[in-house]
Amino acid sequence: MDRINEQAVLAALSQVQDPELHRDLVTLNMIKDVQVKDNDISLTINLTTPACPLRSQIESDAMGALKKIPGVGTVKINMGSSVPDDGRNRGMMQLPVRNAIAVGAGKGGVGKSTVAVNLAVSLARSGARVGLLDADIYGPNIPTMMGLAGLPPGGGEKIPPAEAYGVKVISIGFMVQPGQAMIWRGPMLHSAIRQFLGDVDWGELDYLVIDLPPGTGDAQLSLAQSIPLSGAVVVTLPQDVSVEDANRAVAMFRAMNVPILGVVENMSYLTLPDGSRLEIFGKGGGERLAAATGVPFLGGIPMDADVRVGGDSGKPVVISMPDSPSGKALQAISQSIAARVSIAAIQGVETSSAG
Numbered sequence: 001m002d003r004i005n006e007q008a009v010l011a012a013l014s015q016v017q018d019p020e021l022h023r024d025l026v027t028l029n030m031i032k033d034v035q036v037k038d039n040d041i042s043l044t045i046n047l048t049t050p051a052c053p054l055r056s057q058i059e060s061d062a063m064g065a066l067k068k069i070p071g072v073g074t075v076k077i078n079m080g081s082s083v084p085d086d087g088r089n090r091g092m093m094q095l096p097v098r099n100a101i102a103v104g105a106g107k108g109g110v111g112k113s114t115v116a117v118n119l120a121v122s123l124a125r126s127g128a129r130v131g132l133l134d135a136d137i138y139g140p141n142i143p144t145m146m147g148l149a150g151l152p153p154g155g156g157e158k159i160p161p162a163e164a165y166g167v168k169v170i171s172i173g174f175m176v177q178p179g180q181a182m183i184w185r186g187p188m189l190h191s192a193i194r195q196f197l198g199d200v201d202w203g204e205l206d207y208l209v210i211d212l213p214p215g216t217g218d219a220q221l222s223l224a225q226s227i228p229l230s231g232a233v234v235v236t237l238p239q240d241v242s243v244e245d246a247n248r249a250v251a252m253f254r255a256m257n258v259p260i261l262g263v264v265e266n267m268s269y270l271t272l273p274d275g276s277r278l279e280i281f282g283k284g285g286g287e288r289l290a291a292a293t294g295v296p297f298l299g300g301i302p303m304d305a306d307v308r309v310g311g312d313s314g315k316p317v318v319i320s321m322p323d324s325p326s327g328k329a330l331q332a333i334s335q336s337i338a339a340r341v342s343i344a345a346i347q348g349v350e351t352s353s354a355g
Helices: 006-013 055-067 112-125 186-198 218-226 240-255 285-293 305-313 325-354
Strands: 031-037 040-047 075-081 100-104 130-134 162-164 167-171 207-211 231-236 260-266 297-301
Touching: 006 031, 006 055, 040 055, 055 075, 100 112, 100 218, 100 240, 112 130, 112 167, 112 207, 112 231, 112 260, 112 305, 112 325, 186 218, 231 240, 231 285, 231 325, 240 260, 240 285, 260 285, 260 325, 285 297, 297 325, 305 325
Parallel strands: 040 075, 100 207, 100 231, 130 167, 130 207, 231 260, 260 297
Antiparallel strands: 031 040, 162 167
């Protein structure tokens, strides 16, 4: 019987494609630590995000390919991850942030902060290193939604962020009295955002999620000028008025050369006791916006009291009720966002190398 070697293992895995990147695992440099002993194989597949929505499929396809090698014994696959850097220069930050994701909306009250919080927590739960920056200076709700009362004691050169559910958090809400009105002009906004980016001890992050204020004003412009963004997520309700405002947010990000990762529709429907759906805010607005602007539709989130309870109690729904319809929807949306960020990062590196 022929002895199996590393070349045979790589040859088999070169026939397995990442379903989203449409490249084989070997070409994508995902295969690590290949060991062959007495025709038993062990190796690691490093995914481009720990929140990969197709993790099980990739593992199954790889296992199937390896089992076809003549004479193979046992096969052990360890699933790891290494989040690619989007290649953008963020020199103002002492330690690297691999990807920065802004969550915005054309108007308030659509659940933008809910999406930002649950996105950050979902990514952290998957094993990623995540920061959450509350750039909604006029309505800093992130501390409440994350169950945080303040910053930890400092003393070093940089501000230590608060931390909850594995996410590092900074917010102007930690630095003002409850109920205090933030009556700030543009230069003060710009200064605060730059301080949150440059003067906080973020450490090394795979993802920095940024909760923007609603609208298309100074804070969004300051952020885009201060840190190159991997992409933006736009949140809307199904109703036409909300979609109109979200369309302006898409246009704003495009004017600032920020890639649009996709549209999220919040409060899509309410499930009644008999199982039927009541579409309180209309139907299909998020999908229409995505189609009209040529960006991906990332999914809809049903109306659910658990989301409100989670936000008020400081326990996000992906933690408190992960198997609820809204919890599942938010986790699926987070996985889709992570996948799109990885695809864009890899394509950006390849384009840069080719140039």
